[in-house]
Amino acid sequence: MGTQAGTSADTLKFLRELEESPYRHDFFMALRRLESMYPDMPRFGQGARPIDEPIRLGQEPSMAFAPSALASFRAGDKDRPHKLSGFFFGLFGPNGPLPLHLTEYARDR
Template sequence: MSNDFTQAQAPPWRYGFLNLMRRVDVQLCTVPAGNTWQPRMEKFRLGQTPALTFAPREIASVGWQEGRLHISLYSLVLWGPNGPLPLHYTELARNRTESRR
């Protein structure tokens, strides 16, 4: 099953965010997303990769972390040149993310 979701990595134009979320809903979720009693019971996590460039695609990465599918996005979020926040916030978040590695 993990190969099904990691295929969303490439090519960039083949999978979009909404198509990926439909697949996650069908293959992973027994309870509709957002309807579990606690966040730790959700089968997937959404996050954002802060970048100072324009988003080449919606999905930044897809992978498994702590038994959950982790989907990191470039678009539909707050950071970056496409987002509503000032660019210096994006730069600050990116620097903090990079320094943790």
């Protein structure tokens, strides 16, 4: 994954809070905080290879009203990047461009 995030108390506290209660955080604020942990790496989305990116973004396939922007967060380690899933963007769901039966199919898988 390249350079590891700093291990300051604030960094660890933020990662733990984001993992335990992602609904309390804003999507863009979370990305800014995560990106600031990797000052010597390219900005998110600008890495030459996917392995150079310290985070993976995803979407939670749901038909329900989104109670918050973020669905879940899994902190990464030296072998795997962080994973941040949201409700509000992507292809699935009632606001996505794909037909609803494909959201149901993805959710059931």
